[in-house]
Amino acid sequence: MSTVNPSVRAKYDLRSSLEILKAAQGQLLYTDEPVDPHAELSGVYRYIGAGGTVRRPTRVGPAMMFNNVKGYEGVQVLIGLLASRERVGLMLNEAPEKLAFLLKDAVNTPVAPVTIPREEAVCQEVVYRGDEPGFDIRKILPAPTNTEEDAGPYITIGMAYASDPETGESDVTIHRLCVQGADEISMYFVPGRHIDAFRMKAEAAGQPLPISISIGVDPAIEIAACFEPPTTPLGFDELTIAGSLRGQAVELTDCLTVKAKAIANAEFVIEGELLPGVRVREDQNTNTGKAMPEFPGYTGPANPSLPVIKVKAVTHRRNPIMQTVIGPSEEHVSMAGIPTEASILGMVENAMPGKLLNVYAHSSGGGKYMAVMQFRKSVASDEGRQRQAALLAFAAFSELKHVILVDEDVDIFDTNDVLWALNTRYQGDVDTITIPGVRCHPLDPSQSPEYSHTIREKGVSCKTIFDCTVPFHLKDHFKRAEFKEVDARRFAPSLFE
Structure with missing residues (x-):
C-alpha cells in the first residue's frame, strides 16, 4: 500500500458525517442527562429512534449522542447513526x-x-x-x-x-x-x-x-x-x-x-x-x-x-x-439491507437488463430475510421472468428467505402499498412458490427441526416467493385509479418545504 x-x-x-447531520433538521439529538451504559442507554433509544424489528413501541427517529455516560468522563456515546434510510442518504449524498x-x-x-x-x-x-x-x-x-x-x-x-x-x-x-x-x-x-x-x-x-x-x-x-x-x-x-x-x-x-x-x-x-x-x-x-x-x-x-x-x-x-x-434496530436494516439490494440489482441486471427497477430489503426482515422486488413486464414473453429474478435474488444473497414481487406501479418502500398488491394481485394457490430445504441464516428461530418436521437441521429453511405481479395478459384490467395532476404546493406550501 x-x-x-x-x-x-x-x-x-x-x-x-455528524456535521452533515447537525445541518439537517431533526437528524441528531444531544443529551447531557446522565445515562448508564448497562441497558439504560439502549432502553432510552428504543423509544427515540431504534425502529427495525425492535419490540413495539419504537420508531424511526434521530441519531442520539449521550454526553454524560456514567463511569466514562470525556467519552460520548453515539447510537442510531444509520437507523434511518434518509440519514444514510444524507451522509452518502444520494436519494x-x-x-x-x-x-x-x-x-x-x-x-x-x-x-x-x-x-x-x-x-x-x-x-x-x-x-x-x-x-x-x-x-x-x-x-x-x-x-x-x-x-x-x-x-x-x-x-x-x-x-x-x-x-x-x-x-x-x-x-x-x-x-x-x-x-x-x-x-x-x-x-x-x-x-x-x-x-x-x-x-x-x-x-x-x-x-x-x-x-x-x-x-x-x-x-x-x-x-x-x-x-x-x-x-x-x-x-x-x-x-x-x-x-x-x-x-x-x-x-x-x-x-x-x-x-x-x-x-x-x-x-x-x-x-x-x-x-x-x-x-x-x-x-x-x-x-x-x-x-x-x-x-x-x-x-x-x-x-x-x-x-x-x-x-x-x-x-x-x-x-x-441496538442489534435489531433499523441500523442493521441499513447496514445489511442496502448491500443486499445492491447485490440483487447487480445479479438480475446482468441476467435481464432493464427489468428489475428497484429492490428493498424490508425492515421486518432485518435487511436480510425479505426483499421486495419491483419488476417490469414489457412484453408477453416477460411473464415468468419475474420469478426467475426472484431465484437470482436467492442466489445473490443466500440468507434471503422471502421475496415479494410487485409491478412498477407499486411503491416498494411503502408497506401499505406492498400489502395492497398482496391483497389484490395475489392468489395463494397459484402465486406462491416454495423452495424447501435451503440453507439460510441460523439466527431465525423458526429454522429448526423442533419447529417443523420438514427441517432436518438448524439453519435450513423453506424459501418462498410471493408473486404479486399482474399476469401480463391481464394488465389492462388492473390499472390503478388515475387522479388529475395538480401542484398541491399552492394549497399547502408548508407540507412541501
Missing part, C-alpha cells in the same frame, strides 16, 4: 431510494485503501498498552449492553480488519464482540465469514491471527463492510467499496502492537490477536444463557464456545466518540 499526504485529501470520518444503485456501481469501481504514517493517524492520539499495569479495556471503552439479560458489554459496530495468513488479502466485516475481561473479547462468527476463514488457517498452523477493531468510522465503511459473497468473494477487501463511494482511498495505518492495519481516523481502535485453540463460553460472566438482541428481534442464545481476541492495546482520538447500535 502507498503513502499519501492527508493534507490534500477531503476528510471523511465519523465527525464529518434514499437510489442507495442500492450507488452501492452496486461502487462494487464495480473499487478504490484500494492506502496507508498513512502513524504520526498522522488521529486514531492513535491516545494510547493504552496491554502490558501496562492496570490495563482494562472495560475502563477505557464504554461498550453498552442492549438489555439486562445480555451476556456482557458488546462492541456492536466494530470494523474487524484482518488478513489471510497465506495470501495477505484483507477483509473488513462486523461481528458480535463481547467484552469478557480486562484484555479478552469473544468473537462470534456466522459460518462462512471471511475473517473466520483467515482465523482457521492461522489456527491450523498454530499461530494467532493479528486483528484490529476500528470503532466510530466513516459510515461509508460501515455500509460497505456488510457486502457478502458472491458479490464480494473471499479475498475481496470491502474497504475498496467505501473508497469508491467517497471517490478516494480509505486511509489505514499500522497498528502499534500487532502486525495488522487499522482505519486511521477511527474514534477507537482495539489491537489484538485471535488466539489459536482458545475458546470461552459467551455468558461466562453473567450465566444468563443469553447473548444479545439480534436482527430478527429475538435475543440469541449464548454460544458455548467462541474464539478469543487477546487485546494488546487500545488507542483513540482525543475526546473520543464510542459508536454503538
Whole structure:
C-alpha cells in the first residue's frame, strides 16, 4: 500500500458525517442527562429512534449522542447513526431510494485503501498498552449492553480488519464482540465469514491471527463492510467499496502492537490477536444463557464456545466518540439491507437488463430475510421472468428467505402499498412458490427441526416467493385509479418545504 499526504485529501470520518447531520433538521439529538451504559442507554433509544424489528413501541427517529455516560468522563456515546434510510442518504449524498444503485456501481469501481504514517493517524492520539499495569479495556471503552439479560458489554459496530495468513488479502466485516475481561473479547462468527476463514488457517498452523477493531468510522465503511459473497468473494477487501463511494482511498495505518492495519481516523481502535485453540463460553460472566438482541428481534442464545481476541492495546482520538447500535434496530436494516439490494440489482441486471427497477430489503426482515422486488413486464414473453429474478435474488444473497414481487406501479418502500398488491394481485394457490430445504441464516428461530418436521437441521429453511405481479395478459384490467395532476404546493406550501 502507498503513502499519501492527508493534507490534500477531503476528510471523511465519523465527525464529518455528524456535521452533515447537525445541518439537517431533526437528524441528531444531544443529551447531557446522565445515562448508564448497562441497558439504560439502549432502553432510552428504543423509544427515540431504534425502529427495525425492535419490540413495539419504537420508531424511526434521530441519531442520539449521550454526553454524560456514567463511569466514562470525556467519552460520548453515539447510537442510531444509520437507523434511518434518509440519514444514510444524507451522509452518502444520494436519494434514499437510489442507495442500492450507488452501492452496486461502487462494487464495480473499487478504490484500494492506502496507508498513512502513524504520526498522522488521529486514531492513535491516545494510547493504552496491554502490558501496562492496570490495563482494562472495560475502563477505557464504554461498550453498552442492549438489555439486562445480555451476556456482557458488546462492541456492536466494530470494523474487524484482518488478513489471510497465506495470501495477505484483507477483509473488513462486523461481528458480535463481547467484552469478557480486562484484555479478552469473544468473537462470534456466522459460518462462512471471511475473517473466520483467515482465523482457521492461522489456527491450523498454530499461530494467532493479528486483528484490529476500528470503532466510530466513516459510515461509508460501515455500509460497505456488510457486502457478502458472491458479490464480494473471499479475498475481496470491502474497504475498496467505501473508497469508491467517497471517490478516494480509505486511509489505514499500522497498528502499534500487532502486525495488522487499522482505519486511521477511527474514534477507537482495539489491537489484538485471535488466539489459536482458545475458546470461552459467551455468558461466562453473567450465566444468563443469553447473548444479545439480534436482527430478527429475538435475543440469541449464548454460544458455548467462541474464539478469543487477546487485546494488546487500545488507542483513540482525543475526546473520543464510542459508536454503538441496538442489534435489531433499523441500523442493521441499513447496514445489511442496502448491500443486499445492491447485490440483487447487480445479479438480475446482468441476467435481464432493464427489468428489475428497484429492490428493498424490508425492515421486518432485518435487511436480510425479505426483499421486495419491483419488476417490469414489457412484453408477453416477460411473464415468468419475474420469478426467475426472484431465484437470482436467492442466489445473490443466500440468507434471503422471502421475496415479494410487485409491478412498477407499486411503491416498494411503502408497506401499505406492498400489502395492497398482496391483497389484490395475489392468489395463494397459484402465486406462491416454495423452495424447501435451503440453507439460510441460523439466527431465525423458526429454522429448526423442533419447529417443523420438514427441517432436518438448524439453519435450513423453506424459501418462498410471493408473486404479486399482474399476469401480463391481464394488465389492462388492473390499472390503478388515475387522479388529475395538480401542484398541491399552492394549497399547502408548508407540507412541501
